[in-house]
Amino acid sequence: MINRDLVIIGGGSAGMAAAVAAYDHGVRDILILERTDLLGGILNQCIHNGFGLHEFNEELTGPEFLTRFANQVKERGIEYKLGSYVSSITRDKVVTYSNEEDGAVQIQAKAIIVAAGCYERNAGAIGIPGDRVAGIITAGQAQLYLNEYGYMVGKKVFILGSGDIGLIMARRMTLEGAKVLGVAELMPYSNGLNRNIQQCLKDFDIPLYLSHTVSKTIGKGKLEAIEISQVDEKLRPIPGTEKRFECDTLLLSIGLIPNNGLLDNIGVAQGRSRGSAVNEHLETEIDGIFSCGNVLHVHDLVDWVVSEGKVAGEAAALYLEGKLNRGSKKIVTVAGDGVGYVVPAEVDLEEAPEKLQFKFRCRKPTKNVYITYSLNGNVIKRFYKQTIIPSEMEIDPIPKSLLTEEGTLTVSLTPKEVK
């Protein structure tokens, strides 16, 4: 068995940022394992701009953004292996990967950072009535075919789900000459960023059907048409509201899920985000195993992914020096009213840094609210928000000095009192 200090699983933005941070904090024996043939992860297929406004103060395309980080990895001489798929890790930090050159290899790592990204929900997850015909694919897969492989996936397109990938693909397919007939969204609001609704749908006159779903796919072998229906308050299609669209392609943008199988398989406790439960150092319940980026919780902006990668990389460096300890006093975070999940799941009162950040997403768009932080039922901090929407992750700074005792920190949305 090979011994390594730090193994990073996934060479996307989170993995590269973690590797660079670990190196800059003194770790030299680092190996990044990436299953595809490129560093950069999902950014390789995101050729639109909108990346890096916070990290670089510039608006970059995905490939431009990833190249800056890939260069930092290369300049430091950090080792990475492409085409290398990690099939398992153990609680004792044995990493098993395989690639064409090395075959199947086991590594005994001292520390592991899991940065394996997320995956898309597909047609099987929602069970649309109709035959399983060709022409129904996820929006991210279509983006990969079009932007990386140069294949046009269809000419008359309908999109289900108004997540950012769906919105971006509506514009992309239009620019490539396809007719995008519409986007149907189950919820009464869009799940994409506001800027994407404007720039990808409204600017191209693509209709958005809120509170609608695809109720039928029609075709023999190949998609010929779809039917959409309005849904009731329980999100069930309402008979009699069907609209038919002749199309050859249905793109699904119906959610992203942390690709957390490696940690789930070894029984690491999960958080509400479906990633692992981590502390403020992004360390899981297992000493020396960290998680960051979309595998921990799905992010809207790569800048936040990168900042998480840096936290994990620095923490791994401290762990390898024997300086990352767990104290005995902790606070557990709870997603209260209106909040979907909170990261981190717990904070170590003795070991936490002075400045802490809490991240969460709300459950539905809400106006005129306080984001309220309550420690054991007592409010310690509130932030006023005119509007809060699920597609934008919230990040709040809370000084450690406010966390005065062990217990439960509840994050909830409370309506602003109207006088």
Ligand SMILES: Cc1cc2nc3c(=O)[nH]c(=O)nc-3n(C[C@H](O)[C@H](O)[C@H](O)COP(=O)(O)OP(=O)(O)OC[C@H]3O[C@@H](n4cnc5c(N)ncnc54)[C@H](O)[C@@H]3O)c2cc1C
């Ligand atoms: C379509 C789309 C549009 C976006 N638009 C914007 C935008 O305009 N602006 C913005 O700031 N952000 C945007 N984002 C968000 C942001 O880019 C991503 O959240 C971020 O890049 C995710 O980084 P990551 O490293 O966590 O995951 P990924 O980039 O997915 O990297 C994970 C890596 O892990 C590898 N991997 C997974 N499992 C294994 C395994 N078992 N073994 C080895 N390797 C493995 C994968 O191959 C992948 O390379 C967008 C995201 C998408 C999907």
